[in-house]
Amino acid sequence: MCLSTPSTASNIVSKVASRQVFSFLYPADFFTALHPHSRRNRHRAPLQMVSATAPQLEAWFIESLASAGQCQKHNPKILQPTTFFPSQRPDVAIKRRQVHNVIFSRPKSTRDAKPGGEDSVQEPNLTKEELMDLVDQYDGESLTDQLPLLEMPNLYQPNDGPHVTVSDRPEDEWPPPNYTWPADAETKIKLAELEAAVKQKDLCLDAEDLYQLYRTLPRPRAPYLPAKLRHTFLRHLYTVERKDETSMLRYLSVVDDMKTGGIPLTTMEWNSAISFAARYVNRSTDVEVEAALHMFREMEHVAGVKASGVTFNILFDVACKAGKFTLAGMIYKEMAARGFEFDRFHHVSLIQYHGLMGNGDGARAAYKILVESDEIVDTVVLNAMISALVGAGEATAAENIYERMKRIHMSRDSDAPLQPRNFLAKRRIARVLINMAKISRLDPTKRDQFQNKSIIAPDIQTYRILINYFTIQVGDLNKTVKLMDEMKWFNVPIHGALFLSLFKGFYLHGGIRYTHWVETRLESVWQAYIFAIDNDIGDLYISQWMVAWILKAFAKCSGKARTAAVWAEIKTKWQPNEMELEFVMDCLRPLMEGPDAAEKKHNWLLGSRV
Secondary structure, eight states, X not given: OOOOOOOSHHHHOSOBOOOOOOTTTSOTTTGGGSOOOOOOOOOOXXXXXXXXXXXXXXXXXXXXXXXXXXXXXXXXXXXXXXXXXXXXXXXXXXXXXXXXOOOOOOOSOTTSSOGGGOOXXXXXXXOHHHHHHTSOOOSSSOGGGSOOSSOOOXXXXXXXXXXXXXXXXXXXXXXXXXXXXXXXXXXXXXXXXXXXXXXXXXXXXXXHHHHHHHHTSOTTXXXXXXXXXXXXXXXXXXXXXXXXXXXXXXXXXXXXXXXXXXXXXXXXXXXXXXXXXXXXXXXXXXXXXXXXXXXXXXXXXISOOOOOHHHHHHHHHHHHHTTOHHHHHHHHHHHHHTTOOOOHHHHHHHHHHHHHTTOHHHHHHHHHHHHHTTOOOOHHHHHHHHHHHHHTTOHHHHHHHHHHHHHHHHHSOTTXXXXXXXXXXXXXXXXXXXXXXXXXXXXXXXXXXXXXXXXXXXXXXXHHXXXXXXXXXXXXXXXXXXXXXXXXXXXXXXXXXXXXXXXXXXXXXXXXXXXXXXXXXXXXXXXXXXXHHHTTOSBOOOOHHHHHHHHHHHHHHTOHHHHHHHHHHHHTTOXXXXXXXXXXXXXXXXXXXXXXXXXXXXXXXXXXOO
């Protein structure tokens, strides 16, 4: 039935607070060959919400599942409509963002010039045995051979009892699924404009532009949209490259309008809402876990929409990333109890789970299950293994995977495809790989053919994992330089996260004599960063975290005077909001009030103690 249901988002969201690549790495004229792009500033502010303890979250999940067991059809409850956000919530100004990448020029034949001077090797067939060899295995008794570490789901579950349905015919629902409010002449014009915009085939159309067209409709807006237009419009809103506060609020506000009007959501639309609530920040915490569980409970027990395997994979992912491993295990077991079939997303999540647990053998076991399940191994899968092994303290094994990825790609034809940069293309490839795995299970003879067509080459995520490890954890600047030099062989664009790792590395390892993290190199990195910002190059931006680590790096390596000069220069290029400025000033104040690194160096040279 289609009923107006209350939103739990008032519990989730109470308010929104305004929360030359380096001269020693690449040639100085590297940037001049690139086309300028628009720069974007990111404004990130955490959602304010009362978080629950781990036992409370687990109890909440158990309670939700217990309720589901009592009512397998999850009949919706008749409740008064409320809204996701308070009626007096001010409009959130959402800046238009564009994604631009830097393109390295790639040699016509990668065989002619390979990083590290590797010799040409024969192209592997990438059979299951060779795929297993991509990941270092150990001789003797190993947990990898004691599979499964987590029991795989039984796909043939017993019948869970009789289900009583009053009526499931569309004509018996009220309002009918395709019912729309009558619109006046002005509203019809606005609806036509919105429909023309969403019918564009290019999903890269700015979601903010579509949202502003939608907001021109009279309140409550959503009931005026025909069903097909409504679903297409929501698809544009949840198809975003990066989930953040603005995209989350944009999507949930439309969902809120639909719920106020008693308009049902599809399973995919519910999953997108849960994903936004869980993944709008880079680092998940109790807040995001609780938000996702609230949304999951509302989906099943209020709206009457049964969760899918995708739903549980989202919940499993956010629980793992928030460190709630007991809860993650419970979610995994519930998924198994419902008989969901695992696909590549679930296998990759399981690899990441063991990596976060620091269990290298567990990650190998999960990888082995993936290979034996006839899933296609590609860069995404191997990146998950690299991340997991780094997290388990097995950096050498992780680096070995990276070297094998390079060899496999270099052994192929010179025009062998690389990972696309466009996120829509990546989504399409992921769906294709899932379908290939399904076909391989029906026709095993095609599996090797599909595997040899998969893309196995380092991408930006590969380098982010490795550079973050060698820069921050190890402090090996030479290794970082080598990795960044090899990026150009795989057309990997420079990324803001790499600069962030470098500035953080200078703060952690700089200010000490006889190291590579010296002041002159910090200046080179700084000049390269500013050059890139001024010329709108790549996926680069100025954010509060970037500024904080820049100031910390200069305070550690150069002293207070240079730190103050750098801060003055940043202020001419960055317009922070009040919250961002307060955050930076809280970081800057102790740096300027503490000991001066420049004076300490001077005193050391004079032979006096510091």
